[in-house]
Amino acid sequence: MTFTRRHLLQTTGASALLASLGQHAFAQAQQPFETARLITGFAAGGTSDTLCRRVATRLQPDYGKAVVVENRTGAGGQIAVSYVKGQPADGATLLQTPTSILTIYPHIYKKLPYDPAVDLTPVTVACQFDFGFAVGPAVPASVKSVPEFLAWAKTNADGANFGSPAAGSTPHFIGALLGKNGGVELKHAAYRGTQPAMLDLLGGNVAAVSGPIGDITQHLASGKVRILGVSGAKRSRFAPDVPTFEEQGIKNVTHSEWFAFLLPAKASPEVVARANAAMKTALAQKDVIDGLATFGLEAMSSSPAELADLLKKDTAKWAPIVKQIGFTAEG
Template structure:
């Protein structure tokens, strides 16, 4: 999915309405405490946006805002936790799109309904993925084609890690292999950072994950990014060609978004949305997220809800092509 960077930020009517509601919303008394829950480990991109936004929600939305990393089950533990919480604004979720738009296609019995068990609040950011190799792969491997040829000749090294089974980067890695008829064995981790540690240690050959989770390890000299997943080169890795430039007809990016528990009061949603929009417009947040390969982006709740529906429909045929299923 490619999101037009300006489209959701410049929806004139919605923005004007939100501004009016936002001024009224911020006049309400701040909560004592609030928590942003993420399903991924500390130190990764998901955790990073949570912590930067948490800082900016203080003290207007809540006097204290903390981050709770509830890892496991590819992000599902965090979602299940949120859906059972009171919709009083004290607990919110930040999650990647995969758990909401891909998981419904791969789990026969998903323990939550993305359409009814969460209340959309706002987008948080958009980003591309990188496909990188580490010390387990010879230095002569410099392109995706090189890696696929090497993997074909060295089946024990034909593998890659991703932040979660059934996530967008998981499918990107599988589709890269399928483009050349090479089966790349997948290893699922609780976030990209644990996968990167195994990559650096030579335990896995490659990682498919958010570009920012990979670029922060380039200084080690042990990681080489072979491609990025967007329709054009990433400004965070301008020298790295896209998959399409390398002859693989595929382009995928992803978004992170914020949600409240189900059936949250519209006034509360509007208040948190105003806080999110304000936080994501701050220069230090934009610059800070940029260091992790994330482009800050807010939206209205309605725009986010529509985006979920569109992306869910998009991923159906892709999942069918890959043939991946998971047991709930």
């Protein structure tokens, strides 16, 4: 499925659903919550947290008189998902998550504390982004491309490592696929978000980081970080001078990802439609679009059905990739 911001921001499914509600239900659905909460499974300062905070400001006061962001970190985002699935499905609590937690994790965990297809209700896609692969002070300045990094890693086994925001995340698998492509095993270090990994990269404690492009570009001013490649099908507008993996002769490592908003299971059509309409309005605001762009995020939205279809297709896409890498959470 290919989304464009223009196409998705113009999706009218939620509006049509709201229009079909009875007058009484519609009036009830428009009463703002005293407090609405956006739950993210990643640390403050990263792209997931930034998205939540940008959107939260635009959900006030119509959706919630107060809208707060809660960072429930740990287990690669699972804690946040598990928390939200147990909340009332009245629309006051929404999960914001990268879709990999819902589409990749079922392939790598024998038992998850949630079932993405059962415990959550899709609301909307929020943004799309590519990943970057960056190196820091631990890697010689002469290394300027991904193939050169892989060649260096072959002769520096002790330093052949990379960090990612979570084990089993898309950035984790991108790093693993790069290693397989170069015939070298890159040791993986999982962090609670990309920002902690970037701090270790800056400190020379990890050789490379695979993460959302926006989490990396904000550190370029330090002069200690170099982005060697990006994961998109074309160069990122946020790092136009950095070649894609494909341009560097690396095949089958072209991946982008989405952040999405979801509600607990059994949310009524009225609740879903209200949340979708509020999110679409927030994500269409120029200050939100421009603010997310500074973090490498391309704002967009979708209908609940479009998000459900995306999750289904991505879940199927990742099954053979996970099998190729051979990673399991228990391994």
